[in-house]
Amino acid sequence: MSHVEHLKELHGLPTFDFPGPGARHELPEAGTVAWRLAVDPYDDDSEEDFGALWDRFLDSVDPVGVRAVIVGQWGEPYDNDSSGIVQRLVDARDRLGALRAVFIGDLEMEEAEISWIEQSDVTPVLEAYPLLEEFGIRGGTGLRFPAVRHKHLRTLCFEAGGLPGEVVRGVAASELPALKYLEMWLGVEEYGGDATVADLAPVLSAGRFPALRHLGLRNSEIQDEIAAAVAGAPVVAQLRSLDLSLGVLTDEGATALLGGQPLTHLTWLDLRHNFVTDPVSQRVRAALEPSGVEVDLSEPGEAWEDDGVVHRFTAVAE
Template identity: 60%
Template structure:
């Protein structure tokens, strides 16, 4: 699960571990941090996430908490996220200022991304109608039925393989305030069975009228996505486009250059790619004079002598 670290911030607030050392000084005010609540099953064998969460609610004024990060809740590959989600939804009458939640902030040392057992995460959206930012890490058993939420502005789903049922659930949802959507599509070997056709309702521009940032990342079909983006009506109203961390090669980059103009973008993020240096120069020369910030960092080489078949996403297992 390379390239995935603990969150550093959520809702623009610094991430702070509730279980911090005394040497770190006094805890910040309840609304001044994004609080990470987690337990380490090997170090905290006698401590459950439920106990840790109860301690958190007792020590930090719950009415002031604006951002909550659900970290490791035990053996996450044995007990799914309905366990911590149920506890957080039950506390909705106490967490009255909550605006952001992230579920599954685990690193590779805690659990491979494909081992994180998720559940129906929309229970949190139903319990917290004031949420503006929501994120999930892990695609195994992830459920996202079509839902409606009036205030959500940012949705991120990070996986090594995103089930097509989740993609369809997200795209069938009514999210009138959504401005930022990031989907890590992943690879078929880890459950990423969506194809470009499944993205058509999104790319048509008929969904999510406020959307201005789109990330279709970490995909083994990044070239096909780029080709679809090249003529997608949605692109005209985007300010940032993120096609990073996947298998993008010269063919996908050429499709972007030959399609509709991208000079209106503020940012085009293509980092972790398989472009040649001449294609990098073509992209930069076409866009940077117009003020587009292009991220072409982390050029990769295919494994062995397999050419395009040797390309790999940044995150899979």
């Protein structure tokens, strides 16, 4: 199955695709939907670029009431990075006073492989919107996230086939006292995912994000190492849910989790897309499900061997 799909909602609001020029469509109230803005560079029937679309959006709705914005395709993804999108959001900060959620890069595989999405330094959005509560990014190529301070951000999500270690270190060094939900798709080194367990150390400590209740360290080729680090991580005691899915978790990582600190206080443990054998899967369930933990071990991966080398793949790479 594809794990890279268009968002169906953001900030608890259903997605609404802002219509193209000339389309007859009654627009909803500004604050009742998450506005998805995208242009198709291959549409011969429309010459509107993203800048024109953005201006038309701000002139067509009541921007004061807009609460959530989803940015989809803004042009040829491998020729145009997201810096122009970031700048437009920054420039509109006085008009979008109620904006609480932003997602940049809502492209599916049919539009662009996740590694083709060219990002940039996205932190000016956080600086421009001090009341922002949710921020999501898809695509790790060119992505930068130097350490920031933000009092109100509650949800931070990075979806990537390869998340740069520099980004992980920037997140780990940030001051986000309200952060409750953190999700990072770490990916593979071939596509820029060079983060290490050491880079995650501040996140796994107990003091960096005191409000954190959900931690997702997903889609990693070092999932076993991450599981071993999580098994003894002080932050786990404050979590309500833990997501180590989409990577190459094997019996080694699952056994490390079982041998570490208690996980019975969790409501949900997501280990989807794994390479854990049935006997170890049964041990995980037996250890946690009687305590009410919902354990997801679905979507088992298929490893293959070539010249004595076992190959396993993350769910999302290119």
